[in-house]
Amino acid sequence: MNTLNNKRPKHLNLLKIKMPVSAVVSILHRVSGIILFLSIPYILWLLSQSTTTPEGFKSVNTLFNTTSGQLINIVLLWAVTHHFYAGLRFLLLDLNVGISREATIKIAWLVNLLVFITLIYLVVKVVL
């Protein structure tokens, strides 16, 4: 791995690299994955809390109506939505669909658009 070209230029300053939209979608897939990973205990706590007693169910309802509860829900819904659409994009790439340069950029913008629309819908319908 290191024997071929040891002195190749390295330029990994993320603030100086201009990334194509597909790279951003890909990085956000990772970021949303980490957020979802960290949310596992929270989700399980919500499940256990809301199913054990009627009071617990009510307390989850109350939590979902507070500003911080809504903010957390929006972040988690964004993470699920982005991870879903960007994941579908990876499945398409696996099937060799849309791997030309123009197509990857189009699909990446499509992912962003679908995430935006779905998230707006979910926030209006479910969170607020």
Place this chain on the structure above:
Amino acid sequence: MSWQAHGYRAWFLQRVSALYIVLCLLFIIGFICISPINSFEQWRSFFYSPVTNILILLFFIAIMVHAWIGIRDVVLDYVHSVVLRLIVLNLLMAFLISMSVWAGYILFTLVKL
């Protein structure tokens, strides 16, 4: 020389678990759309059937598998020291296993026979 097989297996498991998670999510969302949940009793009765709970348990198992492969890849990308890698990966695995046990426990207590 078994690295390739491992890589392929991880890649395959990641896709299979992803598809199952998506199908399960769509099932749950569809169910809630058809019969909206407005009370504790309605929410609780969703988990009465052992069949539903087994499907949800598989859903959690798929999430744990998917989360493990995903977080493992992230750790391998950013943590380069072998010792640190081992420590971090073991901690994350312990975390995921305890989450699975908790999920199993929650679902088990909800079944009404």
